[in-house]
Amino acid sequence: MSYGAWIILTGSLVGVSCGIVGCFLILRKMAMLADAISHTVLLGIVLAYLVSHSLEGIYMLVGAGIIGLLTAFLVQVLDTSGVQSDAAIGVVFTSLFALGVILLSAFAGKVHLDVNHALMGEITFIPWDTLTINGMDLGPSAVWMLGFVLILNLILIFFFYKEIKISSFDPAMATAIGIPVIFIHYLLMSMVSITTVASFDSVGAILVVAMLIVPGATAYLLTDRLIIMLCISAVIGVASAVGGYYAALAWNISISGSMASIAGLIFGLTFILSPKHGLLGKVLARRSISTQHS
Amino acid sequence: MNPVDISNVTVAYDRKPVLQEVTFNVPEGKLIGIVGPNGAGKSTLIKAILGLVPTASGTVRIYGKPYKAQRKLVGYVPQRGSVDWDFPTNALDVVLMGRYGHIGWFKRPGKKDTKIAMQALDKVGMKEYADRQISQLSGGQQQRVFLARALAQDATVYFMDEPFVGVDAATEKAIIALLNELKAQGKTVLVVHHDLQTVKEYFDWTLLLNKRQVALGPTEEVFTIDNLQKTYGGRLAFLDQQVNQPFVQQ
Numbered sequence: 090m091s092y093g094a095w096i097i098l099t100g101s102l103v104g105v106s107c108g109i110v111g112c113f114l115i116l117r118k119m120a121m122l123a124d125a126i127s128h129t130v131l132l133g134i135v136l137a138y139l140v141s142h143s144l145e146g147i148y149m150l151v152g153a154g155i156i157g158l159l160t161a162f163l164v165q166v167l168d169t170s171g172v173q174s175d176a177a178i179g180v181v182f183t184s185l186f187a188l189g190v191i192l193l194s195a196f197a198g199k200v201h202l203d204v205n206h207a208l209m210g211e212i213t214f215i216p217w218d219t220l221t222i223n224g225m226d227l228g229p230s231a232v233w234m235l236g237f238v239l240i241l242n243l244i245l246i247f248f249f250y251k252e253i254k255i256s257s258f259d260p261a262m263a264t265a266i267g268i269p270v271i272f273i274h275y276l277l278m279s280m281v282s283i284t285t286v287a288s289f290d291s292v293g294a295i296l297v298v299a300m301l302i303v304p305g306a307t308a309y310l311l312t313d314r315l316i317i318m319l320c321i322s323a324v325i326g327v328a329s330a331v332g333g334y335y336a337a338l339a340w341n342i343s344i345s346g347s348m349a350s351i352a353g354l355i356f357g358l359t360f361i362l363s364p365k366h367g368l369l370g371k372v373l374a375r376r377s378i379s380t381q382h383s
Numbered sequence: 384m385n386p387v388d389i390s391n392v393t394v395a396y397d398r399k400p401v402l403q404e405v406t407f408n409v410p411e412g413k414l415i416g417i418v419g420p421n422g423a424g425k426s427t428l429i430k431a432i433l434g435l436v437p438t439a440s441g442t443v444r445i446y447g448k449p450y451k452a453q454r455k456l457v458g459y460v461p462q463r464g465s466v467d468w469d470f471p472t473n474a475l476d477v478v479l480m481g482r483y484g485h486i487g488w489f490k491r492p493g494k495k496d497t498k499i500a501m502q503a504l505d506k507v508g509m510k511e512y513a514d515r516q517i518s519q520l521s522g523g524q525q526q527r528v529f530l531a532r533a534l535a536q537d538a539t540v541y542f543m544d545e546p547f548v549g550v551d552a553a554t555e556k557a558i559i560a561l562l563n564e565l566k567a568q569g570k571t572v573l574v575v576h577h578d579l580q581t582v583k584e585y586f587d588w589t590l591l592l593n594k595r596q597v598a599l600g601p602t603e604e605v606f607t608i609d610n611l612q613k614t615y616g617g618r619l620a621f622l623d624q625q626v627n628q629p630f631v632q633q
């Protein structure tokens with residue numbers, strides 16, 4: 090496969106995973122928590138490296154998963170003990186992230202990650218960092234990791250679909266009929282954490298938030314069905330990745346930045362043009378009412 | 384065995400008790416009104432029974448066993464404002480959620496569940512709205528969807544939190560007829576209700592509540608001026624003492 094094709098594949102996998110998981114964040118009004126987790130997983134990555142002395146994907150996923158859950162847990166604890174929830178997120182987020190940055194700079198010589206790379210990502214290098222087993226070149230390791238995470242996400246959503254749905258829509262009812270709402274919450278948070286980590290290398294901590302939130306927010310404007318929202322969101326994720334790659338080629342700009350910008354552009358257009366919830370739809374509806382009256 | 388048997392239940396939010404030593408049990412096959420002023424703890428009582436808020440002390444029994452062992456026997460209609468009606472889903476889907484407790488892990492609602500859900504929608508007169516996105520329903524229609532969801536739970540004991548808020552008079556009568564139908568099947572229905580004028584007409588039994596339990600019993604026995612004054616304190620004015628129709632000043 091060509092260099093460009095690998096980058097497009099990587100970006101698309103990021104787009105699909107983030108797009109799907111992000112829908113649930115939108116519906117549960119937890120965009121801010123995703124923002125927090127996308128930063129605190131940095132601590133997970135550094136700790137995973139310090140413990141395992143390896144940059145293998147699996148250690149990163151485990152480390153990020155644990156720190157992601159810790160973030161969600163600490164936010165929950167502060168929240169239920171009376172701290173305002175946005176303040177709770179802010180405190181946990183900045184503390185854990187700061188710890189991650191300190192550790193990273195203290196051990197910078199040993200870890201091949203640097204802060205800049207972690208924050209901004211570097212999809213350009215993805216195709217060269219390949220997975221080799223017994224001397225066989227199996228393609229970029231980021232693609233393997235992203236593929237694994239995508240499949241895991243899809244399996245979890247498939248099996249827990251109705252539980253995730255009801256605990257997002259009506260947590261009280263869900264609890265009453267015996268669905269472990271707390272477990273589902275942490276399950277989703279784990280999915281956010283591992284998705285973030287897998288996407289990290291390619292798009293970086295800051296832009297992964299864009300990929301998590303923007304496609305879902307766009308899809309929300311376009312449909313009234315959860316399952317269709319998930320599909321649209323995934324498609325927008327892919328479209329942002331592909332569009333972003335070509336835009337970056339054309340104007341010689343950062344690939345990850347341009348992916349996030351395309352996602353933002355799609356959102357903007359949808360917001361204006363969406364027949365259901367968009368500005369244009371509202372104007373048209375108003376006009377058709379007023380013409381009926383005149 | 385009593386469908387609902389509660390003893391000494393105390394509930395506190397942040398150490399401030401909102402329900403104190405509530406003890407009662409209700410007989411089977413009755414329509415029971417739960418009446419009390421705003422903040423009396425009516426919703427909290429239901430939530431405590433369903434395990435949605437922790438109890439500081441006391442025990443809750445549904446047909447002699449803890450709620451956890453009896454979930455399938457219990458149906459719930461939350462206050463309408465408790466969910467986000469912009470959620471991307473339609474009326475049928477919401478009613479199908481009433482089946483989730485019966486379906487079990489990893490399974491999807493099947494044909495039988497869909498049939499039950501459609502029947503429930505039909506019962507509340509919402510069949511034509513099955514495919515309608517829930518945000519595009521009126522408040523009264525949303526309330527009926529919640530009711531249909533509870534019917535789809537196919538329960539024996541129902542807890543309904545203000546099911547008449549935002550519904551018109553005709554719908555209210557239709558819902559009452561439905562509740563009476565449930566009663567005729569031997570089911571027990573507890574309903575949080577605000578309109579004191581209709582309590583006597585609707586409910587066999589009444590629970591008067593204001594942090595503590597003021598009275599519980601057959602409506603004609605407990606729904607007295609005296610008890611109402613104890614429940615509502617000074618906020619009660621009497622339109623017409625003769626017909627004994629109390630009404631709460633806003």
Ligand SMILES: Nc1ncnc2c1ncn2[C@@H]1O[C@H](COP(=O)(O)OP(=O)(O)OP(=O)(O)O)[C@@H](O)[C@H]1O
Nearest residue numbers: 396397401419420421422423424425426427428462
């Ligand atoms: N989550 C909560 N945290 C703290 N206090 C609460 C919470 N929920 C309810 N309360 C308080 O508990 C008391 C009882 O509330 P509850 O909702 O049970 O009243 P209610 O009888 O259902 O009132 P209404 O008629 O307005 O529905 C109120 O004083 C309320 O302020």
Ligand SMILES: [Mg+2]
Nearest residue numbers: 425426427462
């Ligand atoms: Mg209430």
